[in-house]
Amino acid sequence: MGSVEYKGKASELLIENDIKIGQSINIQTNNGKYSGILLPRYELFDDNHVVMKLRNGYNIGINLTKIRSIEKGSSDSQYGAYIVGKASHNVNQTIGRPNSDQAKVEGTLPKVALISTGGTIGSKIDYRTGGVTSVLSASDLYLSVPEISRYASVDTEVLLNEYSENLRPEHWTLMANKIIEKTSMGIYRGIILSHGTDTMHYSSAALSFALRNIPIPVILTGAQRSSDRPSSDAALNLIGATKFAIESEYSGVFVIMHADASDNLLACHLGTRVRKNHTSSRDAFESIDIKPVALINGENIKMQHNPTLELQRREDANYSSYKTSFDRHVILLKYYPGFEPAIISYLVQSGYKAIIFEGTGLGHVSNECIAQLKQAINSGVMIFMTSQCIWGRVNLNVYDTGRDLLGIGVVPLSDMTPETALVKTMWLLANNQHSGDIKRMMQENMCNEISSISPIQLDKK
Amino acid sequence: MLTNPLAINLKVGLEIHQQLATGTKLFCQCDCNENEEYTLVLSRSLRPAQSELGIIDPAALFEFKKIQSVKYHAANRTSCLVEADEEPPHHVNRDALESALIFSLALNSDIFDEIHVMRKIVIDGSNTGGFQRTMLISMGGFIEVNGKKTGVQSICLEEDAAKLISDNNNLREYGLDRLGIPLVEIALEPISGTPQEVMQLALGLGRILRASKRVARGIGSIRQDVNISIENGRVVEIKGVQKLEQLVKVIEYEVIRQHGLMIIANILKNERGIAEIRIDNRIVDVTDILRASSSKKILESLKDQNTVYKAIKIEGFAGILGYEPYDKIRLGKELSQIVRFYGIGGIFHSDELPGYGISKEDVDNIGKKLAIRSRADAFIIIGGILANVSSAIESLIQRLEVVLEGVPAETRAATQSGETVYIRPRPGSARMYPETDVAPIKVNNLLLDPLRQKIPRPIEEYITELISNYGLNKKLAEEIFDSQYLNLFGKIVSSTKISPTFIASKLTEDITNLERQGYDSSILTQERLIEIFNELDHGKIAKESVTLLYQMLMNHEIKDLNEFESGIETMTEHQLEEEINGILCKHLDTIREKGMNSMGMLMGRTMAVLRGRSDGQKINAILKRKLEQIVASEKQ
Structure with missing residues (x-):
């Protein structure tokens, strides 16, 4: 403040x-x-x-x-x-607490760690701007959503207090290291990370790579309506995240948010395949090109069938070492009519090591760019192609432009989302020496970020 | 029967909520119309949130414990993502803000320099966000009605709530079309006076608003809340009085209810020497005892394995729960209303037992289990699903603990019959939270000066204008001014050649009479009324038929005017003459006796039979011609 x-x-x-x-x-x-x-x-x-x-x-x-x-x-x-922030609210006034009977059985309930990083899920009025700011701690949240105590004994920790637009790759490293620390304690059935929604899908992708082979589920959740209002979606999202953290047979990184505008159904998305697609609605998060991995309706968790996904069972995870660093020298660039090709050489001079293009349609940029792109590639900068259509797969073989791009060494990234492509490149750059390896790995499926089959019909719910 | 209101220091604070005629909503650009059908549905649950001051409002907590889930129905054009609480509010509707400022100016109220939009936490489900957006525009000022000045407390601009469609214990359903329609709320200082004086005041205030021509008209567009208190009692807020006649009844009912509660408190304190009411753990499970009772209702309810019955002992209360200081005013009834909110039918109490299939033996067993040793002690039995019973008992105890205060502060709803029923505890100021999505609004003379020209003139001027422009008498002028049809009246007068007095009386007295007979006037839409008067103007229907036409439409005997007109056409000239002949034959004796003077009586009889089936003038002409013939032939 x-x-x-x-x-x-x-x-x-x-x-x-x-x-x-x-x-x-x-x-x-x-x-x-x-x-x-x-x-x-x-x-x-x-x-x-x-x-x-x-x-x-x-x-x-x-x-x-x-x-x-x-x-x-x-x-x-x-x-x-x-x-003036010198007194906290009266704890007796929260809407409920685990009662004493519950406290006794807490020892027998599975344990979950709730790490808070800020965002709308824990926000209240900010007297500096009159808008909302993140202030509620994870433990505040636990007190105001007492239902969680039915399923789990929750340990809370405040790691950060930032809106997600203020988060940087260093924060992903911080989050990953904290999750590793908690996981290695061996006492948690799952970990929940409360997170601002704006860049939650970048963080979920980053953590998916950084925490490859993690043996427990890590669930990111947030709120589209601030938790200082009675209609906040925070409570249901948190309850669903807790249930999934305990009951899921699968490990990995997931995002759990509302599946529609009602307070009934939650969707559990894969960390690398999710995107925020609406500025304000509760169901802003959608799985791209796949179904959500699970739907949560009250007490019922229903796994959804996605033919190409390979989810990892908890017991199959054989983790040895995690790589949690990210290299910021990557840019995500949207192509548009009138795009100035000189921007490309400017980026090369500025020290960027890779450019992720959000091209048009199947993955195109205008032929005016070819010369600059060729120069960039020759000087060692990697050029990757994704599509601004968001849904669907890029294909550089269909039109001349695409073939030209392939010809000069542009690397198409299949059906990977632009955001995941950005994060994956940052991660690979930080943990690998040779650009040849990086280009190869960018086209390999590591965390379900690429699928080989595009389903005919996609029920988005 | 009672009791001079002045003797018990009756104070009535009037609070009116008037919808504004803005076309679009307060915080988005959706239409302010009501839907007949909805196409979308959402279901939500609300939870209490802390206020800006870090506490949770008692009324909010009460509603949270009660309601599990809310369903919202919506349609495009009247609702968007803003009503669905899926998008932040847009800017405040400028037109609505101006209206509120004009009313503040008209009532000499002190307008604040910076208006802050607030969220008033209301989690009964009537707002998707769990709060009503409201802003305090001004405080102070006065209104003058019949030469008497009454102070203004505050003037607010706020959103109307969603429309309740159904309420069945755990699930409530609302329509979103009404949510967000701009409302101005004007609260007056409490006055002491008779219920009639309060009604005059409400009427006077309503007239000032209507004179501005900036307010919506029609059923539900204006609602009165009243805050009522008597000496030594707390303030009771009564919500949802829709008609002024109901207002008088509600005040009269509250006077005896509140005074009755005072009498009960005094008996307990003074005659029985009770200084404090404590329930503590004097609550026992009596499910097994009642399983042996012969009450069909209880046995039926016990088929559900989750049903429990609990009894609560109240020391020193024997005879109190069933005691009626006034007709139908009982503490037992008050308690029953509270438990109904948890889906529980009501309570049994020891003053009415044995009875209802509960035998003396059952009563004795319950008494034993509660360790009742004195004949002065009473008990209450309450049954239902355990979770509901627990919540209901909590509320019952809270209510019982304040019995000695007489009248507790609470929010009640007005019923159609003019009684009031318990809704929830009174909310406190803790329910206010800043609306962080809307920036404060500055008010300065640049904004206010042009609005000063728009302050409505005194009502008398408008009435005089109606009298002189249209030749109405004063009563009719006032009636049309107060009705929802003032604008429509002007429209019809200017588009037809029909006499304004006729139009005004058909739009006021006739419709009001039919409403009193229980007909639903909402079927007479503006469009339909315009159509009726156009047809009348073109001679397609008779003047005398208008009331019958209203009645048949309201009664669903006909769907539209075509059906009515085709009904008329079936009567040929020949049939008409036949009918009239028949009537004349029946009254030949009178005709012989009174001659042409029997015309009035005959016209009455004829119209009674033929009203609406033919034009009155035509009937009159035929009748007159035939009567003359008879009289002439009799003379011969």
């Missing part, structure tokens, strides 16, 4: 009257007298207004020019401290 102090004229007035945020105040204006609690001012707003919460619960702003007098109220509000 940034500064929530008042600035300028408003600040002077408050200092003059020795009034601090969270205190109860009385304001006499030209037209009336108002009592309430002084609220922080959003940082991005002007310094001409004082904001207060009235006794009826409403917030209002009063212009300084109308204030005749402002004074501290007689009694300090019990809530003021909460607003």
